[in-house]
Amino acid sequence: MKVAIMGAGLSGLSCAITLEKQRIHPVVFEKRNRVGDRFVNAEAVFNILNKPYNNCLEYIKNEYGIEFKGINDINRVNFHSKNEVGSIKGNLGKSNIRGRQKDSFEEQLRKQYKGEIIYNSQYSYEELAKEFTHVVLATGDGAYSIKLNNYTIGLTATLKGATVEGNFDDNLISIWFNHEFAPKGYAYIIPYSDKEANIVISYPDYTETKERDLNYMWNSFYNKICNDMKQSLKITDRFEITRYIIGICKRPKIDNTYFVGNCFGAISPALGFGQFTSILTGIYAAEDMIGLKKYEEQTKVLIENYNNSLLIRKALESLSDNQLDFMIKNLDNKITDKLIDKIHSDETEFDLLKWASYVLKPFYVV
Numbered sequence: 001m002k003v004a005i006m007g008a009g010l011s012g013l014s015c016a017i018t019l020e021k022q023r024i025h026p027v028v029f030e031k032r033n034r035v036g037d038r039f040v041n042a043e044a045v046f047n048i049l050n051k052p053y054n055n056c057l058e059y060i061k062n063e064y065g066i067e068f069k070g071i072n073d074i075n076r077v078n079f080h081s082k083n084e085v086g087s088i089k090g091n092l093g094k095s096n097i098r099g100r101q102k103d104s105f106e107e108q109l110r111k112q113y114k115g116e117i118i119y120n121s122q123y124s125y126e127e128l129a130k131e132f133t134h135v136v137l138a139t140g141d142g143a144y145s146i147k148l149n150n151y152t153i154g155l156t157a158t159l160k161g162a163t164v165e166g167n168f169d170d171n172l173i174s175i176w177f178n179h180e181f182a183p184k185g186y187a188y189i190i191p192y193s194d195k196e197a198n199i200v201i202s203y204p205d206y207t208e209t210k211e212r213d214l215n216y217m218w219n220s221f222y223n224k225i226c227n228d229m230k231q232s233l234k235i236t237d238r239f240e241i242t243r244y245i246i247g248i249c250k251r252p253k254i255d256n257t258y259f260v261g262n263c264f265g266a267i268s269p270a271l272g273f274g275q276f277t278s279i280l281t282g283i284y285a286a287e288d289m290i291g292l293k294k295y296e297e298q299t300k301v302l303i304e305n306y307n308n309s310l311l312i313r314k315a316l317e318s319l320s321d322n323q324l325d326f327m328i329k330n331l332d333n334k335i336t337d338k339l340i341d342k343i344h345s346d347e348t349e350f351d352l353l354k355w356a357s358y359v360l361k362p363f364y365v366v
């Protein structure tokens, strides 16, 4: 078996490490000149969105022997609407670093992979498919899946973000649903530490949102966040992404080509989380090649999660500021606290995505 993995990111390297443990030695092709050569970004892995796993990163370590060190425990998420703030508390997940940083998730994976990475690769999928018996597409976007007519686009999004300096509670993530600066989308802050954080706005590209002035919305968010946090944040780095594709592949595997990570459709449309699913798809593709479990079978639940998450996204987009105020105000109550406790308990397999998609279904607008 000759395996080529296109992309040395989360899914590609997770796949490579899993194969290597079974003495299958893939070749990893990376188009950049090093692993993680992109903007530095704070991201998060949320346990409560990934039931039945109580601790996603521990699960990956115990089950597959791949280690990830996050930076901070997240024990509170504040949700802000135009006029209200609500929160959920508990062992919610972990924040982590991505990009060109020595402790980024992709760097941590690179250190665990002993095999070959060919940097500055310009090989196309077609060229690799001729030379190798198996090809894993792990390029971090839907472009190849679309080109191979194997992808359904759910939406595309515009993202603008920055690294900021200030004073932060590094166990707290805040999310804003506010049509003024994130029309039909959301904005958030994830701290790297008590002195540095990442702030981002993300909203879907529709005719009405594309007409809005991105710089105006960014300034409005920046002012709002400084106001809410009662401090002036110093911007030290910036990034902007246009037409970020969120969608799902039609088939996770075609002949001996595997679609993993964002090529598979790892990003959940509701809030943009994709790391855990990217890691899982990389591992699952390797398990299929090893002959342990079928990739199509293992990814069924991930496709179902994507569909539930898309429904939540569409429902959220249709809520007015008043409806968002109502929802968020009601987060701080005993029922929500009980629900979060139930999700945390070891015994339950309560599926938050499924539940939320059911509750929000009446708001769903095609």
Ligand SMILES: Cc1cc2nc3c(=O)[nH]c(=O)nc-3n(C[C@H](O)[C@H](O)[C@H](O)COP(=O)(O)OP(=O)(O)OC[C@H]3O[C@@H](n4cnc5c(N)ncnc54)[C@H](O)[C@@H]3O)c2cc1C
Residues within 6 Å of the ligand: 006, 007, 008, 009, 010, 011, 012, 029, 030, 031, 032, 035, 036, 037, 041, 042, 043, 044, 045, 106, 121, 123, 138, 139, 140, 141, 159, 161, 200, 241, 260, 261, 262, 263, 266, 267, 272, 273, 274, 275, 276, 278
């Ligand atoms: C701003 C932002 C914030 C996010 N926040 C979160 C979050 O908080 N939590 C969360 O869970 N998820 C988050 N995500 C999503 C998450 O980052 C992705 O789902 C995940 O990184 C995808 O992993 P991957 O393996 O598919 O791609 P990546 O990890 O991006 O790796 C792709 C690799 O392929 C390489 N490559 C590209 N083209 C080629 C080619 N032609 N040949 C060879 N190599 C190639 C790239 O250089 C890169 O190294 C966020 C995404 C963005 C953009």
